[in-house]
Amino acid sequence: MQQQELARLQAIGLTPITGQALAARAAELPGARIARLVAVHRETCVVHDGSTTASVRVHAHLARAGLIVGDWVLVQPDAFGASWLVARAAPATQIVRRDADGRRHGVVSNIDLAFVVMGLDGDFNPRRAERFLALVAAAGVRSVVVLTKRDWAGEAVAEDEADALRGRLQVAVEAVNALDPATATRLQPYIRAGQTAVLLGSSGAGKSTLTNTLLGGAVQDTGAVRAADDRGRHTTTHRALFPLPGGGCVIDTPGLRTLRPDLDAAALGASFADVEALAAQCRFRDCRHQGEPGCAVRAGAASDRLANWHKLGRELRRDAMTALDRQRQLVEWKACSRGARQRMRLKRGD
Numbered sequence: 238m239q240q241q242e243l244a245r246l247q248a249i250g251l252t253p254i255t256g257q258a259l260a261a262r263a264a265e266l267p268g269a270r271i272a273r274l275v276a277v278h279r280e281t282c283v284v285h286d287g288s289t290t291a292s293v294r295v296h297a298h299l300a301r302a303g304l305i306v307g308d309w310v311l312v313q314p315d316a317f318g319a320s321w322l323v324a325r326a327a328p329a330t331q332i333v334r335r336d337a338d339g340r341r342h343g344v345v346s347n348i349d350l351a352f353v354v355m356g357l358d359g360d361f362n363p364r365r366a367e368r369f370l371a372l373v374a375a376a377g378v379r380s381v382v383v384l385t386k387r388d389w390a391g392e393a394v395a396e397d398e399a400d401a402l403r404g405r406l407q408v409a410v411e412a413v414n415a416l417d418p419a420t421a422t423r424l425q426p427y428i429r430a431g432q433t434a435v436l437l438g439s440s441g442a443g444k445s446t447l448t449n450t451l452l453g454g455a456v457q458d459t460g461a462v463r464a465a466d467d468r469g470r471h472t473t474t475h476r477a478l479f480p481l482p483g484g485g486c487v488i489d490t491p492g493l494r495t496l497r498p499d500l501d502a503a504a505l506g507a508s509f510a511d512v513e514a515l516a517a518q519c520r521f522r523d524c525r526h527q528g529e530p531g532c533a534v535r536a537g538a539a540s541d542r543l544a545n546w547h548k549l550g551r552e553l554r555r556d557a558m559t560a561l562d563r564q565r566q567l568v569e570w571k572a573c574s575r576g577a578r579q580r581m582r583l584k585r586g587d
Contacts, residue, residue, distance in 0.1 A: 245287025249273055249480050250347060250433045255309050255326050262324050266313050269323065274308040274346075275478035282322055284312055285480070293320040305331070306476040306488055307346035307433060332376045332435065333499040339556055341499055344372075345435045345476060345488050350427055353382045354438035354447060357390035357398060357412070363405060364545045367508065368496050369437050370406060371549055375504035381427055384412040385443035405542060407510060415446040424451065430484030440492030448489040453482055500553045509546045512538055 243256065250273065263269040272284035272291075281292050282304060293312050295304065302325060304310075311324040328346035335341055351373040355366055366382055373380045382402060387395040395412040402410045409427075413420040428434045436444040478488045498504070506513045512534055516524065520531025526543060527535075534543060558566070 242287065246271055246273075247431050248484055249285060249287055249486050250307075250349075250431055251309065252329065255329065255347075259309060259311060259324070259326050263311055266311060266323060269311045269313040272310055272312050273478065274304060274306055274310055274322075276475060277304055277306060278475070282310075284310060284322070285478070286312075291320060293322050296321050296323045299323070299325060303343055305343040305346045306478050307348060307435075309347065330376050330378055332372060332378065332437075334372060334493065335497040335499050335556065344437075344490065344493075347433060348376065348378050348435050348488070349429075349432040350379045350381065350434040352424070352427075352434055352436045352447070353380055354436050354442045354444045355382065355384055356442045357384050357386045357395055360439055360442050361398070363402060364541055365439065365496065366402070366406065367542065367545050368498060368549070370408065371500055371504060371508040372496070372498040373437070374508045375498055375500050380408050381424075382406060382408055382410045383424070383447065384410065385415040385447060387412045388414040388416070405539060413447075415443040415450055418450060418453070420447070421451050421453065425483060428481065428485045428487070433478070433486040433488065435488040435490060437490060438492065442492070444492075445489055448479065448487060451481060451487050452479055497552060498549070500549060500556070502553065505546075505549055505553055508549075509542075512543065512546050 243251075246256065251271065256271070259271045263271065270286060272286045274282055275285045275290060276283040281294055283290055283292055291312070299322060304322070304325065305328070308328060309326040310322050312320050313323045314320050330348050331346045332344040332348060332351070333341050334344055351369075353366055353369040353373070355361060361384075370380050370382075384395065384399055384402070390398070390412075399410045399412040411423060413423060436447060438444050476488060476490045478486050480486050512526075515534045515537045516526065518533035519526070519529070520533075521529055524532050524534070526532050526547075538546075
C-alpha cells in the first residue's frame with residue numbers, strides 16, 4: 238500500500254492493526270483495495286477509499302455477514318469492470334442492540350465516540366439517555382451527551398438541565414443550538430483526526446441537523462417535529478458515514494424504535510458507576526436496593542435512575558437465560574398464577 242493511500246485511509250479512521258490485516262488479505266486478491274463502508278442498501282453498499290465514494294455489489298459469501306456502516310472492507314473489480322465487496326475486517330468496536338426477541342443487531346462499527354443527542358423540548362428524557370449510554374458502554378466507547386435546541390429552551394434552562402445531567406450521568410454534557418455554526422467548533426475537541434463519532438438519539442432530536450452543522454453544509458435531509466408531542470418523523474432512513482472537514486468521520490443514524498442495549502454486568506456497572514459506588518455502603522452485602530433497611534443506594538440515587546438500573550438489570554438477566562431457564566420460569570409463573578386464582582376463589586367462597 239502506497240504511503241499516500243495509507244494517509245487517506247487513516248484520515249477516515251483506519252488503524253494500523255486493521256490496515257495490516259486487510260493488506261495481508263488484499264495480497265491474495267488481485268486488484269483488491271481497502272475501503273470503508275459508509276452506507277448499506279438492500280442490494281448494494283457505498284464505500285469510501287479516503288478520496289471518493291463508489292457503489293459496490295456484495296459477494297454472495299458476505300450477503301448474510303451482517304455488514305454495518307463503519308466496517309472496513311476489501312473491494313475487488315471483476316472482469317467486466319464491476320466492483321464487489323469481497324472481505325470484511327473484524328470490527329475493533331461495535332455498538333449492538335437487541336430486538337424484542339433478544340436477537341442482536343449491529344448499529345455501527347469501529348467507533349471511537351458516541352454523541353447521545355437529546356432535544357431540550359418534549360424529547361428530553363434522562364432515562365432514555367441512560368439507556369443510550371448503556372448501549373454505548375457495552376461497546377467500550379466514550380460518550381458525550383449533546384442537548385440540542387438550546388435556542389428553543391433558553392440559556393438559563395439549557396444550562397440548568399446540562400448541570401443536572403452532568404451530576405446524574407457523570408459524563409460530559411454540552412447544550413448547543415444545532416443550527417449554529419459555532420457548535421461545530423464547540424464539539425470539535427471531542428473528535429480527533431482519524432477518529433469516528435456516531436450520533437445516537439430518538440427521531441426529532443436534531444441528529445441530522447447537527448450532522449449538517451459538523452459538515453458545514455446541508456448534506457442530510459431534516460424535518461420538523463410534530464407540534465403535538467415534539468416527536469420526529471424518521472427523516473433519516475438509513476445510517477451514513479461522512480468524513481469531517483477537519484479530519485475524522487461522523488455517522489448519522491435514524492432514531493431507534495427499540496432501544497434495548499446488549500449489556501453485560503461490567504457495562505451496566507460502568508453506566509451506573511454512582512449506583513455501584515453507593516452499593517458498597519449498603520448495610521447488607523447482598524442488598525437488592527429495593528426494600529432492605531440501611532440501603533445507601535435508595536438513599537443516595539434518584540428514584541427514577543434506580544428504577545432504570547433495576548429494569549436494565551432484569552433485561553440483562555433475561556438475555557443471559559437459556560431456553561431451559563425460560564421454560565422453567567414460565568412454569569413457575571403459571572404455578573403462581575394458578576395459586577393466585579385459587580386464593581381468589583376461596584376468598585369469594587366459590
